[in-house]
Amino acid sequence: MKIKRDTVLKVKEKMELMDFLSFHLQGKSKNNLKSLLTHGQITVDSQMVSQFNHILTVGQEVKINWNKDREIKKMQGVQILFEDDSIIVANKDAGILSVSTGGRDENTAYNKLKDHVKANNPTNKIFIVHRLDRNTSGIMMFAKTAEAQQLLQSDWKKYILSRKYSVLTEGKVENDKGTITSWLKENTAFVVYSSKTDNGGKKAITNYEVIKKTNNFTLLEASLETGRKNQIRVHMQDLKHPIVGDKKYGATGNPIKRLGLHARVLEFIHPITGKEYKFETQIPASFEKVFKRMRKR
Incomplete structure (x- = not known):
């Protein structure tokens, strides 16, 4: 050859x-x-x-x-x-x-x-x-x-400038943007639960902004100020709009045959060179398809 x-x-x-x-x-x-x-x-x-x-x-x-x-x-x-x-x-x-x-x-x-x-x-x-x-x-x-x-x-906070997630939730999120703050703690069954007051767990802050919505689904972008286990999943449950496919945290269905959560953006300072990098991926096609299906009905 x-x-x-x-x-x-x-x-x-x-x-x-x-x-x-x-x-x-x-x-x-x-x-x-x-x-x-x-x-x-x-x-x-x-x-x-x-x-x-x-x-x-x-x-x-x-x-x-x-x-x-x-x-x-x-x-x-x-x-x-x-x-x-x-x-x-x-x-x-x-x-x-x-x-x-x-x-x-x-x-x-x-x-x-x-x-x-x-x-x-x-x-x-x-x-x-x-x-x-x-x-x-x-x-x-x-x-x-x-x-x-x-x-x-x-x-971690020094080097990580931004982390953004595409999130597909059940139902219509009324507020177009908001911040969820709570304390998260894991129980013996490995389920993370949330408290609005300090319960001895770790403070977690999630900012969100709605991208599009119908009566059945909402696509939003979530950005993390903290990085706790299952943070976005629990905070969407707090919002009364669990992530699609997330039965563990309250979802009732799974039309996309996967969890509706995608780490779309990572922006950081390189720990050795000090250079800034930003990487972005597309919103998964399956997240978008649920809105196309709704328009066809």
């Missing part, structure tokens, strides 16, 4: 990565270019980037690796959005555990990414920084060094 040499391009003016690739690779369709990004074949200054709207600056080097082993990047249920020597940012599907719960289940984002980094060098490691529930999809971050992990975990 003929090996195609990497293409190396210098950035001469500030622009988005997709526009840059379209200009220099004019024989490739947008789908071809998105495929290169999705499969981790584009690096900017030796850092893998998969966001098509990543902003390039003058002097940077963009490399296209035509021969990259795509099977490493096409990990079922996990897509790498960004990777450098210190961190990995990935988008995980609903149904994939973030980390092992102690059983023999190896279908976790952690194990998939661990295998990925070890494929490049058997001594490489990854470290847990935070978690998403198994049935929550979206963006999460792992550290690749103990130093990066320690910095992120010791001062």
Whole structure:
């Protein structure tokens, strides 16, 4: 098989990565270019980037690796959005555990990414920084060094600038925006319950804004000021509008066949370089479909 040499391009003016690739690779369709990004074949200054709207600056080097082993990047249920020597940012599907719960289940984002980094060098490691529930999809971050992990975990609020979630709830949320504040505590059955007064648990604050709504469903964006276990799920129950598919916290149905919760935006300061990054994903199509069904009736 003929090996195609990497293409190396210098950035001469500030622009988005997709526009840059379209200009220099004019024989490739947008789908071809998105495929290169999705499969981790584009690096900017030796850092893998998969966001098509990543902003390039003058002097940077963009490399296209035509021969990259795509099977490493096409990990079922996990897509790498960004990777450098210190961190990995990935988008995980609903149904994939973030980390092992102690059983023999190896279908976790952690194990998939661990295998990925070890494929490049058997001594490489990854470290847990935070978690998403198994049935929550979206963006999460792992550290690749103990130093990066320690910095992120010791001062999470310093480095994490914004976390936003797409939330599909049952019923019509009346207020278009609001803030929910309560104290959350887990009982022996591993159910988190909420109290408006200090119950010895952890204070939790969730801000929300309605994106669209009908009498049956509301799509809203929630942003976290704190990161407590099951925080958004419990706070939507407090709002009397449980998340679709969340039987544990009061949902009565599951028309989308999954939990209606997706970690859509992660904005942070890189713990080692100090550079700011913002990663966004699309609102899951299944969240939008319930509104299309309602219009057809």
